[in-house]
Amino acid sequence: MNKDTFLQAVTHPVNITGQDLEALEEVVGNFPYCQLAHILVAKATYDGSGMLVPQKVRKAAAYAISRDALKKLLVDRHEAVKDQSSETNQSSPASPESTRVLPAVEAAEPEVSSLAFDTPNSREDELLNELESTTHVPTASSPDEPKNLEKERQLRIIENFIRTQPRIPTMRADENTLPDRDLAEKSASLNSKVISESLAKIMVKQGKIEKAIEIYQELINKHPDKKTYFAEKIDALNAKN
Structure with missing residues (x-):
């Protein structure tokens, strides 16, 4: 046809x-x-x-x-x-x-x-x-059902994270990030290798002027070529003291 x-x-x-x-x-x-x-x-x-x-x-x-x-x-x-x-x-x-x-x-x-x-x-x-x-028409889902499913999914993600990462490692404190830390105990045992202008500045910041002057005097002995510079630092500290 x-x-x-x-x-x-x-x-x-x-x-x-x-x-x-x-x-x-x-x-x-x-x-x-x-x-x-x-x-x-x-x-x-x-x-x-x-x-x-x-x-x-x-x-x-x-x-x-x-x-x-x-x-x-x-x-x-x-x-x-x-x-x-x-x-x-x-x-x-x-x-x-x-x-x-x-x-x-x-x-x-x-x-x-x-x-x-x-x-x-x-x-x-x-x-x-x-x-x-x-054959039947599927019943309409509750308006709250998508929210509940999303909430359950988020909970599963959190639980999985907790299982795989049980704890967050603590950060080690950096001495350079703690300028106010009391270094008087350590400074007593410091030798000439670790004495530096930075340590003297820390002592000044902590109010230990005499300890800072001692460090500058050690620096004069260690670096004679910078005697004038360190002497000026000592004079400035004596003026404050």
């Missing part, structure tokens, strides 16, 4: 011929999940009142999105055909053959309608009902 023929069947399903029905059956075989093809096959078969009507209608109902729409498509057209036949019967005498066919169609209609739409007797209906019963 080409595209134009298929579109014609979709637009005018009441005009589907026997040849079109065979082509639609082939489409269903090649594309079993094409719900539109199943519906058109069911429509053409239903209008023809063949023996395969229940089977085709059930299959179309299994693939149809709206069974009510499918039922309306099938039954409304059939009712229109019956009304047209009734008008024809009023205008002209019915032939014996048509008298035998119409009651058969009318008797088959309630059976097909009930079988396909009212009760889930087919395997397709059972599968659909089972799917509907097992």
